Amino acid sequence: MDRRNRQPSIGALAIGSLLWGTAMAVTVLIDLRFWLDGHTLNTNGLVALYFAGGLAGFSPARLIARRIAAEKPFTARVSASFLCLVILTIAATAIVFAISFQYSNGYYHPSAIGWMWPFYIAASGIAASFQFLVMGSRYFLPTGIPLLALASYALAKALR
Template identity: 35%
Template sequence: MDGPSPDRPKTDRPRMDRLRAARPPYPDLIAGALFWGTQMLASAMLGLYLRNGLQTSRLAEVAVLYFAGGLFAWPFALPVARFFAYDRPPEARFAAFFVTLTAATIAMTAFLFAMEYRLFYSRWHAPFGSFVWAFQFVFTSISAVYQFLVIGLRLFLPLGLVCLVVSSYHLAKRMR
């Protein structure tokens, strides 16, 4: 039997169509990054407010961290999500945006936290490029990511989850 069968899903499209569809328009990329960063900032501030009334000596640093995490995650998440969502049913598009936005935002915010953590501890580390430095860099970063996952991840809740669902729904609906 030649050609695609009628009961086969529409996943036989050429790869180039999928790659072209994955490339978002620049205004969506830039405005979306700013908006997503602002949402993550609001989420972190609400999380801090609900937990301790914003009583922290590092409020500005936390605000910048969560804003930057959302801002820098968006340009990575959007093309990947669009790639996976291309020519899929609405539920699959929603899932693609939901999973990639979640993973990219957590990963980018954890990475930025780890680099800040590393910067703080670098004064006690071995000289750059040495074997000991590499060992210290890797394990300091791993412990910082772990600390972020345990302590910092909860600042995305409850507002971050709402923002994630609404944004994923909006993006899935827009991409047909």
């Protein structure tokens, strides 16, 4: 059987997603404790947000990295894993933030229901994603870098 056609099992994807989501939740928790000394009212919400982003971003990252670099040398597999994990974890977390932003602000804009509703959803989703990218991405650093390197190494070994 060709290695390129072998799909990872659902269990492996689920376990990897849970581990990566937990790693991202721990990252934001450590960074909140370090930078804000725990002085925030939204700790549980932020930990849940980053967990959901890591959970949602891991499986597509693994599948795309496998598609890009399955038959390549080990360094290419590590690089592909690193790049896919960074992009898809941040994108998934930004999307989860945009959805929660839309849900929480929908109560304040009852006139948004109607023909303008799709434009309102799109504009607030873009604004929320940008807001997360500017202000929320900092919580992945510096704790997330060693975890990202370790996960990229483990994914590269699993891609062979």
